[in-house]
Amino acid sequence: MLVLGIESSCDETGVALYDSERGLVAHHLHTQMAMHAEYGGVVPELASRDHIRRVIPLTEACLAETGLRLTDVDAIAYTQGPGLGGALLVGTSVANALAFGLDIPVIAVHHLEGHLLSPLLAEPRPAFPFLALLVSGGHTQLMxxxxxxxxxxxxxxxxxxxxxxxxxxxxxxxxxxxxxxxLSRLAESGDPARFTLPRPMLNSPDLDMSFSGLKTAVLTLVRQQEAQNGAIDDATRNDICRAFQEAIVEVLVKKSLKALKQTGMKRLVVAGGVGANRQLRTALDLAASRRKFDVFYPPLALCTDNGAMIAFAGAMRLAFAHPAAGFSVKPRWDLASLPAA
Ligand SMILES: Nc1ncnc2c1ncn2[C@@H]1O[C@H](COP(=O)(O)OP(=O)(O)OP(=O)(O)O)[C@@H](O)[C@H]1O
Ligand SMILES: [Mg+2]
Incomplete structure (x- = not known):
């Protein structure tokens, strides 16, 4: 079964082809980061327009690279939500139109399910059940x-x-x-011993976390440094980056270990953009070898948004996905509401 996957939930247009026999056969991505940089954040209207420009050429690139034709595709998977309404509509419309034209099934994929299953695109594949640490731009969950x-x-x-x-x-x-x-790259040359920032909810009895106070703590530290020494120099900035990263990593690792203990699970899967963080990976690898559990990550290039994870999740759901009647997007969508296989 050959599945075409289309991702357009935010500021990356991703298209990929996943073959249930051969694995991932092509994936192409266009990031809009440079376009949004001027505004300091994602501008939804610009994002939608750019997805429109990119999605067909990226699809053509996947086909050209593999020598496959649209008529070889058996099903089309697309991100239905959560994400930006207008951006989601682009992938949704293209996927539904292509599937209608080709008379093949169309599969609506939950973006977070895509992230969650992305470590299964790497070898060795984790077996179910596993604990997932989903750490992305919009979500931080232990599942x-x-x-x-x-x-x-x-x-x-x-x-x-x-x-x-x-x-x-x-x-x-x-x-x-x-x-x-x-920030994570600058942190690598920072001194971990110079500043210490709070570890919010580190010892709370539950598995919840809180990160908004950390940025306020950084702001307070920057102001203190500026008052003492004037504008912060590069070395001080790097030391602050390091202190920040140390705090986040410690919280994520400690909560993951607690969840492993609580569930008795022996496999931890890390997904989402922060899963690319080197210090987090090193800390989890170390904990895994000490505490005798296995840790799995997606390939580095597939940590942030991409079409490969959508094609893959679509292929996993193909057997029991119901054909969509008409189409709609779900900018807000609870992962727990998904039907089980
Ligand atoms: N090396 C890294 N260290 C820490 N954070 C990183 C690193 N690389 C990427 N990120 C973060 O990953 C996030 C993007 O990841 P991702 O694409 O998975 O999230 P998203 O799609 O924006 O959010 P969501 O999937 O929750 O809707 C950004 O917040 C970015 O700062
Ligand atoms: Mg994402």
């Missing part, structure tokens, strides 16, 4: 995953997502948009 569609939220952030905290903190440190990945 027990018993199978496709069997998702149980065990804990989540009460305010900012981890990726959002990275981005907002980068902005207040004067790092160009989108700053999360740059």
């Amino acid at each position: 027990a995953v018993h199978g496709i569609g069997h998702y149980e939220v065990l804990g989540e952030t009460l305010d900012d997502a981890a990726g959002e905290a990275f981005d907002k903190t980068a902005k207040l440190l004067g790092i160009d948009y989108p700053g999360g990945a740059t």
Whole structure:
């Protein structure tokens, strides 16, 4: 079965072809980051217009690269939500129109299910059940995953997502948009011993987290430094980045370990953009070897939004997805409401 996947929920247009026998055969991506940088954040109307420009050429690129034709495609998967309404409509319309024209099934995919299952695109594949740490720009959740569609939220952030905290903190440190990945790179040359920032809810009895206070703590630290020494220099900024990253990583690792203990699970799967963070991966790898559990990540290029995870989730759901009657988008959509396989 060959599935074409289309992702257009936010600021990345992703198209991919996943073959249930051969695996991922092509994926192409266009990121709108440079376009939105001028505004310091995603401008929804510009995002929708850009998706319209990109989606067909990206589809053609996937076909040209593989020598496949549209008529070889058996089903089309697209992100139905959650995300920006106008942006979602682009992928939704294209997917439904193509599927109608080709007379093949169309599969509406939940964006977070795409992220959640993306580690299954790497080898070795984690077997079900597993604990998932979903850490993206909009979500931070710990989930027990018993199978496709069997998702149980065990804990989540009460305010900012981890990726959002990275981005907002980068902005207040004067790092160009989108700053999360740059902040993490600068943190690598920072001194972990110079500053200590709070670890919000580190020892709370539940599996919830909170990251919005951390950015306020960074702001207070920046003001203190400026009052003492004038404008912060590069070394100080890097040390602050490091202190911030140390705090986030410690919270994410400790809560994950607690969830593993609580559920008795032996496999941890990390998904979403913050899953690309090197310090988080190192800390989790170390904990895994000490505590005897296995940890799985998506391929680095598939941590942030992409069409491959949508094609893959579509292929997983193909067997039992119901043909969509008409089409609609779901800018807000609860993952727990998905039907189980
Ligand atoms: N190396 C890194 N370290 C920390 N954060 C990172 C790194 N690389 C990317 N990010 C963060 O990942 C986020 C983007 O990830 P992703 O594309 O999964 O999220 P999203 O699609 O915006 O949100 P959602 O999927 O929840 O709707 C951004 O917030 C970015 O700062
Ligand atoms: Mg995403």
